[in-house]
Amino acid sequence: MKQIIVIATLAASLLAMGGCGADRMSEKGFSLPEGDTEQGRDAFLYMHCHECHTIAGVDLPRLELADPPYVELGGTVSKVKTYGELVTAIINPSHTLAKGYPIDEISNGEKSKMPIYNGFMTVQELIDIVMFLQPYYDVFVPQYEYRAFP
Template sequence: MNSRFLLFPFMLTVALLACNSGPEAPRGFSLPEGDVAKGEAVFRKYQCLGCHSLEGFEDPDITKEFSRPVMLGGDSSRVKTYAELVTSVINPSHKLVPRAIKLESVVNEDGTSKMRVYNDVMTISELIDLVAFLQPKYQVKPMQYTHYNIYHIP
């Protein structure tokens, strides 16, 4: 009977390890460190403000594509990882935030993102620098928990 209790944790561990192995596992993926100043230049070069907004950045000469631009940066309840930002640029339809899906102006009829795909235009160096520029713009804001008073019954 004792061996059954040991078998379950062992099988669970093997199953979890299997999820991170194989040819499509992200393990081992790493890009070099980017340059924030060059990333800002990339942000301006590709006129990202046409579809996005970013606190502290305005350009009245850029025509806005959407009435409500997609916000970049700001407060988030969790860390916006390097990999998520890279994926958002090279595969914009990978994971759309629920509020973006509600904004019909930023998604196509088939539910894919209207963001232009820059894979054949932007260099890898530009991508790395852009992500280095954007990542610090996200601030993790911890969730506010409701603190209840503990009542003691005498």
């Protein structure tokens, strides 16, 4: 009986620890402040995102050295469905790969062919790019709770 109690207590505390760990890593509550759409478009262009991307319904200049396939952003074909997924697609491209493309066209194994920009993209640029891309998806950008509405 004593043994059962010890095992049960151990199992319970392990569960509690696991639960706690998972909570700490939760993306719940994650929210970037509001960005600037124009600056986002500029950043998208000077970072040469359009080397590999088109945006549904947007005319972007073609780059001389562009190496298609182009992955379309926005529209109905893309994978991104939520705000969190949009941010993740930019800062952690291999997390989930875009759907609807031959896997070897968009990735090497499980690794996305999209470059990692995290070393040089500023947080402000990320915020602005998300703000720029967001309307092309049906993605709601969460607002600060203390935002003063006009």
